Amino acid sequence: MNMIDTIERQLAQLDTDKLTRTRRIVDSPCAPRLLIDGQPVLAFCSNDYLGLAAHPAVIEALAEGARLYGAGSGASHLISGHSRAHQRLEERLAEFVGPHVESARALSFCTGYMANLAILATLGADGDGVIFSESLNHASLIDGARLAQAQVKVYPHADTVALAALLEASNATVKIVVTDSVFSMDGDLAPLAALSALCERHGAWLVIDDAHGIGVLGEHGRGALEHCDLRSPNIVYMGTLGKAAGVGGAFVAAHAKVIELMIQRARAYIYTTAAPPALAHALLASLDIIGGAEGAQRRAHLRALIGQLDEGLQLRRWRRGASSSAIQPVIIGANEAALAAAAALYEQGLWVPAIRPPTVPAGTARLRATLSAAHTHDEVARLCAALNQLERSAP
Numbered sequence: 001m002n003m004i005d006t007i008e009r010q011l012a013q014l015d016t017d018k019l020t021r022t023r024r025i026v027d028s029p030c031a032p033r034l035l036i037d038g039q040p041v042l043a044f045c046s047n048d049y050l051g052l053a054a055h056p057a058v059i060e061a062l063a064e065g066a067r068l069y070g071a072g073s074g075a076s077h078l079i080s081g082h083s084r085a086h087q088r089l090e091e092r093l094a095e096f097v098g099p100h101v102e103s104a105r106a107l108s109f110c111t112g113y114m115a116n117l118a119i120l121a122t123l124g125a126d127g128d129g130v131i132f133s134e135s136l137n138h139a140s141l142i143d144g145a146r147l148a149q150a151q152v153k154v155y156p157h158a159d160t161v162a163l164a165a166l167l168e169a170s171n172a173t174v175k176i177v178v179t180d181s182v183f184s185m186d187g188d189l190a191p192l193a194a195l196s197a198l199c200e201r202h203g204a205w206l207v208i209d210d211a212h213g214i215g216v217l218g219e220h221g222r223g224a225l226e227h228c229d230l231r232s233p234n235i236v237y238m239g240t241l242g243k244a245a246g247v248g249g250a251f252v253a254a255h256a257k258v259i260e261l262m263i264q265r266a267r268a269y270i271y272t273t274a275a276p277p278a279l280a281h282a283l284l285a286s287l288d289i290i291g292g293a294e295g296a297q298r299r300a301h302l303r304a305l306i307g308q309l310d311e312g313l314q315l316r317r318w319r320r321g322a323s324s325s326a327i328q329p330v331i332i333g334a335n336e337a338a339l340a341a342a343a344a345l346y347e348q349g350l351w352v353p354a355i356r357p358p359t360v361p362a363g364t365a366r367l368r369a370t371l372s373a374a375h376t377h378d379e380v381a382r383l384c385a386a387l388n389q390l391e392r393s394a395p
């Protein structure tokens with residue numbers, strides 16, 4: 001039993017450090033109002049920013065997709081798993097980001113995690129490459145950089161001066177700058193225009209992970225590139241489809257040659273079964289909503305809720321991030337204190353997750369509230385009141 005003893009020691013250490021994670025079982029569709037263990041809970045946790053995960057038109061398209069294409073794809077894309085639905089989705093996504101990425105072609109993936117692995121492993125396959133990685137990047141970008149054959153240099157959060165110096169000093173033949181657009185645990189937006197200008201000046205790729213921007217940012221919901229009015233041949237764009245798009249999967253949009261190389265070489269693309277075509281079919285419906293009048297209305301409501309939270313939260317000791325996005329962190333510090341705050345909220349029927357290291361830097365454990373267009377003003381008012389009150393009574 002020696003092997004299990006080793007595992008038990010590791011688990012005990014996590015417990016001691018207050019880093020053990022647990023799962024709650026949800027018995028209802030993704031929505032602000034959830035049923036958990038038979039109890040109603042008001043959740044501020046999901047990345048379903050537009051409330052499309054349980055949208056009737058998307059659900060219906062998913063069912064129709066299953067009737068048209070079956071439940072599963074049966075094979076990888078390069079064998080027989082690439083269905084008409086996947087092809088349509090990719091064409092649609094290329095149009096969607098077309099105004100911002102020159103000669104754009106799109107490639108769909110099962111998850112954003114895999115898309116990021118594929119991008120960095122493909123672009124960074126040259127042994128002489130350097131990946132310049134923003135310090136608060138998502139774990140999937142960090143893992144992608146580890147997988148690539150390239151050297152990795154981390155630059156401080158949002159520090160374009162430090163990045164410029166690193167680029168200046170580098171004589172690598174392939175340079176890859178990689179960043180989240182909206183940072184997933186802080187909610188702030190990377191200085192994309194400055195990053196893009198730097199990348200053009202230094203002949204570097206700019207890999208943008210728009211997991212939290214697509215669908216939410218920009219007049220037509222096209223994401224951070226639309227929001228910042230960016231267009232560059234250097235951009236390799238990654239958008240996820242399980243957050244604001246409400247379904248699942250992800251895609252990469254970049255110059256057609258980059259995409260062709262990924263199809264030929266990216267192991268995270270090649271060696272996995274294609275996502276069920278029904279998901280692609282449902283995503284076409286979801287993109288219709290995002291790009292249409294209903295999407296615009298949902299984005300406007302979400303922005304109003306963010307403004308309401310911004311005004312309604314009156315915190316003195318707990319620090320708020322510099323976020324104007326749907327991701328709203330309240331930074332508490334110690335793991336135990338963040339857990340206690342989350343537990344106290346849950347007692348009142350409010351689910352706001354505590355986020356601890358290694359997801360965030362040590363000493364910055366936090367509550368991370370996420371807002372959705374499916375929330376109401378009353379619900380956000382309830383959250384503000386509970387957080388204000390909790391901070392006052394916290395030790």
Ligand SMILES: *Cc1c(COP(=O)(O)O)cnc(C)c1O
Binds near residue numbers: 111113140180184212
């Ligand atoms: C969620 C997320 C991912 C991973 O996307 P999945 O489709 O959930 O695998 C990648 N990057 C960022 C910034 C994310 O928030």
